[in-house]
Amino acid sequence: MEAELVRIAILGIIAAICVVIISGKNPEMGMILGLIFGVIALMIAFGKAGTIVKTLEDTISSSGIDAKLLVPLLKITGMAYITQFSVDVCKDVGQNAIAGKIETVGKIMMLVVAVPIVTSLINIISSIL
Amino acid sequence: MNVDLIFKIAAIGILVSILNVVLTKSGREEMAMMTTLAAVVVVLLMVAKEIVKLFDTVKALFGF
Numbered sequence: 001m002e003a004e005l006v007r008i009a010i011l012g013i014i015a016a017i018c019v020v021i022i023s024g025k026n027p028e029m030g031m032i033l034g035l036i037f038g039v040i041a042l043m044i045a046f047g048k049a050g051t052i053v054k055t056l057e058d059t060i061s062s063s064g065i066d067a068k069l070l071v072p073l074l075k076i077t078g079m080a081y082i083t084q085f086s087v088d089v090c091k092d093v094g095q096n097a098i099a100g101k102i103e104t105v106g107k108i109m110m111l112v113v114a115v116p117i118v119t120s121l122i123n124i125i126s127s128i129l
Numbered sequence: 130m131n132v133d134l135i136f137k138i139a140a141i142g143i144l145v146s147i148l149n150v151v152l153t154k155s156g157r158e159e160m161a162m163m164t165t166l167a168a169v170v171v172v173l174l175m176v177a178k179e180i181v182k183l184f185d186t187v188k189a190l191f192g193f
Contacts, residue, residue, distance in 0.1 A: 011132060018139040025146030026165055032172050033138050039179045040132060046186045053190060071192060078191025082184060 001048065008041050031093050042085065072117055076110045134179065138172055 015037040023030030053074065060070045083106030090099035145168040152161035187193075 007132075011135065015135055015139075018135075018142070022139065022142035022146060025149060026142065026169075028165075028169050029138070029142035029145065029172065032169070032176055033135065033142060036138055036176050036179060037135055039176070039183045040135060043179075043183050043186060046183075046190055050190060053192075074191040075193060078187045078193060081187055081191075085183075 004044055004048065008044060012037060012041070034092060035089055038085065038089070042081075066120075069117060069120070072113050075113050079106060079110050079113070082106075134175065138175070141168055141172055 015033060019030040019033050022033060056074075057067075057070065061067055083102060086102050087099045087106075090096075090102060145165060148164050149161045152158075152164060
């Protein structure tokens with residue numbers, strides 16, 4: 001894990017310097033370089049993140065909580081990562097309006113996924129009362 | 130992981146900016162613009178594939 005972090009850190013510094021060098025003559029290439037660094041860094045990170053999800057699933061299944069409550073939670077986490085990545089890219093390019101729209105769509109879609117959890121909570125409360 | 134993609138794109142960027150300067154100095158502005166455009170398209174094609182791969186990884190990881 002530390003080796004990956006060191007690798008990404010050094011790669012990031014080199015990529016940043018390359019972006020500065022390239023952006024002087026053609027800024028769009030610099031933007032794309034920054035984008036591809038983000039993609040590769042996240043790919044390496046998510047390649048290692050599988051153990052976290054597995055541990056979470058095991059803990060939930062052994063603790064007796066309904067396993068289908070975890071699915072929307074994980075889904076929303078993934079959606080948040082995708083939304084954040086796209087918003088960051090759009091902001092880097094300077095398109096704040098498009099970034100805001102992506103953010104709004106992400107929020108709405110996350111709410112749609114979260115509705116079953118809310119309804120199950122309401123069901124639990126109404127069964128107690 | 131294909132880290133060398135970063136260096137590939139950086140090399141393309143530097144090469145194209147040099148080409149851009151040479152072509153502009155020799156009075157071929159439209160050629161320089163075409164070169165820049167072609168380079169951006171080629172690099173975007175490479176990047177688009179990686180973005181799809183990243184989103185697929187996220188989807189598989191979080192069980193979409």
